[in-house]
Amino acid sequence: MLGRTTVEVRADGVAVVTINNPPLNLLSVDVILSLKESIEGALIRDDVKAIVVTGSRGKFSAGFDVTAFGGSQGKKTKMELGFMSIQIVTDTLEAARKPFVAAIEGPAFGGGLEIALACHARISTSSAQLGLTELQYGILPGLGGTQRLPRLVGLSKALEMILMSKRVEGKEARTLSLVDAIAPADKLLELACQWALDIVECRRPWMISLYRTDKLETLAEARAILNSARLEVQRQNPNVVHPLVCIDVIGQGIVSGPRKALWKEAEALQELRQSSTCRSLVHVFFAQRQIIKIPVISKMNLLPRKIVKVAVVGGGLMSSEIATMLILSNYQVILKETNKKHLIDAISRVKENLQNRVKNGRATQEGLEKSLSLLEGVLDYDKFKDVDLVIEAESESLSLKQEIFSNLEKCCPLHCIFTSNISTFSVKLVGERTKSQHRIAGIHFFCLSPVMPLMEIVHTECTSPQVIVDLIDFGRKMRKTPIMVSDRKGYTVNSMLLTYLHVAILLAERGVDVYRIDQVLKSFGMQVGPFRMLDVVGLQVFVVISKKFVESLPDRSYKSQLIPSLQQDNRKGERSGKGFYNYDNCGKASPDPKLSRYMKTARDASNVTFIDSELTKLSDSEIVEMILFPALNEACRMISDGVVIRSSDLDVASVLGMGFPAYRGGIIYWSDSFGSTYICSRLEKWSKEYGVFFRPCDYIMERSAKSISLTSETRQAKSQL
Numbered sequence: 001m002l003g004r005t006t007v008e009v010r011a012d013g014v015a016v017v018t019i020n021n022p023p024l025n026l027l028s029v030d031v032i033l034s035l036k037e038s039i040e041g042a043l044i045r046d047d048v049k050a051i052v053v054t055g056s057r058g059k060f061s062a063g064f065d066v067t068a069f070g071g072s073q074g075k076k077t078k079m080e081l082g083f084m085s086i087q088i089v090t091d092t093l094e095a096a097r098k099p100f101v102a103a104i105e106g107p108a109f110g111g112g113l114e115i116a117l118a119c120h121a122r123i124s125t126s127s128a129q130l131g132l133t134e135l136q137y138g139i140l141p142g143l144g145g146t147q148r149l150p151r152l153v154g155l156s157k158a159l160e161m162i163l164m165s166k167r168v169e170g171k172e173a174r175t176l177s178l179v180d181a182i183a184p185a186d187k188l189l190e191l192a193c194q195w196a197l198d199i200v201e202c203r204r205p206w207m208i209s210l211y212r213t214d215k216l217e218t219l220a221e222a223r224a225i226l227n228s229a230r231l232e233v234q235r236q237n238p239n240v241v242h243p244l245v246c247i248d249v250i251g252q253g254i255v256s257g258p259r260k261a262l263w264k265e266a267e268a269l270q271e272l273r274q275s276s277t278c279r280s281l282v283h284v285f286f287a288q289r290q291i292i293k294i295p296v297i298s299k300m301n302l303l304p305r306k307i308v309k310v311a312v313v314g315g316g317l318m319s320s321e322i323a324t325m326l327i328l329s330n331y332q333v334i335l336k337e338t339n340k341k342h343l344i345d346a347i348s349r350v351k352e353n354l355q356n357r358v359k360n361g362r363a364t365q366e367g368l369e370k371s372l373s374l375l376e377g378v379l380d381y382d383k384f385k386d387v388d389l390v391i392e393a394e395s396e397s398l399s400l401k402q403e404i405f406s407n408l409e410k411c412c413p414l415h416c417i418f419t420s421n422i423s424t425f426s427v428k429l430v431g432e433r434t435k436s437q438h439r440i441a442g443i444h445f446f447c448l449s450p451v452m453p454l455m456e457i458v459h460t461e462c463t464s465p466q467v468i469v470d471l472i473d474f475g476r477k478m479r480k481t482p483i484m485v486s487d488r489k490g491y492t493v494n495s496m497l498l499t500y501l502h503v504a505i506l507l508a509e510r511g512v513d514v515y516r517i518d519q520v521l522k523s524f525g526m527q528v529g530p531f532r533m534l535d536v537v538g539l540q541v542f543v544v545i546s547k548k549f550v551e552s553l554p555d556r557s558y559k560s561q562l563i564p565s566l567q568q569d570n571r572k573g574e575r576s577g578k579g580f581y582n583y584d585n586c587g588k589a590s591p592d593p594k595l596s597r598y599m600k601t602a603r604d605a606s607n608v609t610f611i612d613s614e615l616t617k618l619s620d621s622e623i624v625e626m627i628l629f630p631a632l633n634e635a636c637r638m639i640s641d642g643v644v645i646r647s648s649d650l651d652v653a654s655v656l657g658m659g660f661p662a663y664r665g666g667i668i669y670w671s672d673s674f675g676s677t678y679i680c681s682r683l684e685k686w687s688k689e690y691g692v693f694f695r696p697c698d699y700i701m702e703r704s705a706k707s708i709s710l711t712s713e714t715r716q717a718k719s720q721l
C-alpha cells in the first residue's frame with residue numbers, strides 16, 4: 001500500500017492527521033499529496049476546530065524517502081517542486097485558518113521535522129529524535145527548514161544543526177525552543193490536542209515560524225555568523241557545494257525575507273538532488289544499512305544473545321585500546337595478562353586513554369571513575385567462568401594464540417564466544433586445537449583508523465549463524481559498523497588501508513614530498529593524509545599490524561626503514577609530540593624540515609640510490625591515483641576472493657576505515673568515474689616501473705578486458721555467507 005495519511009475527528013473538535021507509511025513513516029510525493037488532501041478535508045469541516053499532525057506506531061516521520069534523490073526522475077520545474085514546500089507546507093498548512101500542532105514521538109528527521117516546524121506548536125516526548133539531516137545526502141532542507149529552524153532556535157544554532165546534520169533529543173529540543181512542551185508518550189496526543197484547542201481559545205499564541213524574528217540575531221551579527229560558517233565549510237569540505245548553497249539560502253531569507261528564500265530553497269533542491277554528490281551519499285547511506293544484511297542468516301530470524309562480561313586476553317597496545325572501548329560501552333571487562341608488570345602497564349594505558357578523554361572534554365572525572373570500575377585485571381583464567389565473550393589480542397604468534405584458545409575452551413562457559421583480534425591470518429588456524437570452531441570468529445577493530453567506527457567480523461565456514469548475529473549486535477552496541485569478512489586468504493579490509501600507507505611510503509622514499517602527498521590526499525577529500533594518519537594512530541601500531549601483512553603478503557607490501565629510522569629517534573607519532581610532523585602542546589601539526597635526514601637513512605637502507613624525477617613531477621591527480629588505485633586493487637581482490645559479501649561493503653569500509661570521502665561514494669563506487677580499463681592500464685604501467693606491488697589483480701584485468709565496471713556484482717566469488 002502506498003504511504004498515506006489518515007484523519008480522525010475527535011469529539012473535542014480536534015482532527016488528528018496521522019502520517020502512516022510504516023515502518024518509519026517516510027515521506028514521498030504520495031504521502032505529501034495525501035497530507036494535502038487530509039488537511040484540506042479537515043479545514044472545510046465545521047466540526048473541526050484544530051488539527052494535530054502525528055505519525056503512526058510511535059514514529060513521527062524519518063523524513064523523505066531518499067530513493068527519490070540522486071536520480072533524474074521527476075525533472076520537476078521549480079514551480080512543481082515549490083508545490084510541496086510552498087503550496088502545501090506553507091500556504092495550506094502553515095497559513096491555514098485553523099491551528100496545527102505537531103505531536104512528535106520517535107524520529108522526526110528531514111522533511112518530517114520540516115512539516116512539524118510549519119505547525120503552530122510542537123509537543124514532543126523527551127526521547128524523540130529531531131534533526132534536519134538533509135546535508136548528509138548532498139541536498140538541503142527542502143520543505144522550508146532553511147527558513148523556519150533559524151527563526152525557532154536562532155541562526156547560529158540552526159546553522160550548527162543543519163550543517164552537521166545534528167540530531168537532538170526532545171528534551172534538548174525543548175531547551176532550544178524547537179519544541180514548545182514535553183509530554184510522556186501516553187499523554188502526548190492529549191496534550192497536543194489540548195494545546196491546539198488552547199490556541200483556538202486564545203489561551204496560547206498562534207505562532208507562525210516562518211515570520212518570527214524574535215530569535216534571529218541582528219543583521220550585522222547574522223552576516224558575521226554566515227560568513228564564518230562559509231569559511232568553515234569551505235575549509236572542511238572544499239570539494240562539495242551543498243553546504244555553501246544551504247548557507248546562501250538561509251542568508252537570503254535573512255536579507256530578503258523568508259518567502260522569497262523558499263523559492264531559492266526549492267531551486268537549490270532541484271539542482272542538488274540530481275548531483276553526483278547526492279547520488280554518492282545516498283549510495284553510502286544504503287550501503288551502510290546493507291552491510292549487516294547477511295542473505296542466508298537474515299532469513300533465520302535469530303535474536304542476539306546478551307553479552308554482559310567480556311574478557312580481553314593480552315595486555316599490549318591493542319588490548320588496552322579494546323579494553324578502553326569496551327568499558328566506555330559499559331561492558332564489564334576483565335583484562336588478562338601473563339605477568340604482573342605487563343598487567344600494570346596495560347591498565348595504566350587504559351587509564352591514560354580515559355584521562356585523555358577527560359583532558360579534551362569528552363568525559364568527566366566521574367565518568368572516568370565509573371568506566372574504570374568496570375575493569376578488572378587478572379593473571380589467570382579463574383574469573384572466566386561467567387564470561388560471555390573473549391577477545392584475544394596477544395602478539396601475532398599462532399602457537400600462543402592456539403594455546404590460549406585451548407585454555408579458553410577449558411575455562412569458559414559453553415555459550416562463550418571466542419574471538420581473536422587478528423588482522424592478517426586465519427581464524428580457523430587459531431581455533432585448530434579446540435572443538436569450538438562453531439563459536440570462534442575474528443573481531444578486528446580498526447586501530448589503524450583515526451576514529452575507528454568500523455569493526456570487522458571475520459567468520460569461518462564453521463562459525464555458527466547465532467554467533468554472527470551476536471557479534472553484529474555487539475558491534476552495533478559498541479556504536480561500530482560491523483563488516484562481515486570471510487576467513488579467506490588471511491587478509492582483511494586492513495590490507496586495503498595498509499596498501500594505501502605502504503604506497504605512500506614508497507612514493508616518499510622515491511622523492512615525492514611527504515607533506516605534498518598529505519596535502520594532495522587531503523584536498524582529494526581523505527579525512528587526513530597517509531602520513532598524518534600514521535602519526536595519529538601511532539607508528540608502533542602501524543609496525544605491529546604491518547609486520548604480519550608484510551610477512552604473509554610480501555608481493556603486496558613495501559618494505560621500508562623509514563618508520564624504524566623515525567622510531568629510533570623517539571619519533572613515535574602525535575602522542576609523542578613528533579613523528580612525520582611536529583606537534584605543539586595543542587596537538588597542532590607542522591611539517592618538520594629534519595624529516596629529510598630520516599628519508600636519506602631510509603633510502604640508503606632500501607638501496608634507493610636516486611630520486612625518481614618522474615615521480616617528483618607527478619600531478620596532484622596522478623598522486624591520488626598512484627596511492628589509491630593499489631588500495632582499490634586490494635579491495636577488488638577481496639571481492640574476487642569472496643572475502644566480503646558485496647562490493648558496497650568495501651565502500652563503507654573505505655569511508656569508515658580509511659577516511660575515504662563519503663561524497664565520492666566509497667573506493668569501489670568512485671572507481672566507476674575512471675572505468676576498469678583505465679585503472680588496469682595505470683596499474684600495469686606502474687608495475688613495470690616500480691614492481692609487482694602495483695600489479696592489477698585478475699578481477700580488474702578481467703573486467704578491464706570486457707570493459708565491465710568494478711562495481712557490477714556479476715560473477716564474483718560468493719562469500720561463505
Ligand SMILES: CCCCCCCCCCCCC/C=C/C(=O)SCCNC(=O)CCNC(=O)[C@H](O)C(C)(C)COP(=O)(O)OP(=O)(O)OC[C@H]1O[C@@H](n2cnc3c(N)ncnc32)[C@H](O)[C@@H]1OP(=O)(O)O
Pocket residue numbers: 024026029062063064065066067068069073074075076107109110111112133134137140141142143273286289290
Ligand atoms: C517522481 C518523484 C519526483 C519528485 C521527487 C521529489 C524529491 C524531493 C523531495 C523534497 C525533499 C525535501 C527535503 C527532505 C529531505 C529528507 O527528508 S532527507 C531524509 C532525512 N531522514 C534521515 O536522515 C533519516 C535516515 N534514517 C535513519 O537515520 C534511520 O533509518 C532511523 C530513522 C534512525 C531508524 O534507524 P533503524 O531503526 O536502525 O533502521 P534502519 O536500518 O536505519 O532503517 C530501516 C530501513 O529503512 C530504510 N530507511 C531509513 N531511512 C530512510 C530514508 N530516509 N529513505 C529511504 N529509506 C530509509 C533503511 O534503508 C532500512 O531499509 P532496509 O535495509 O531495506 O530495511
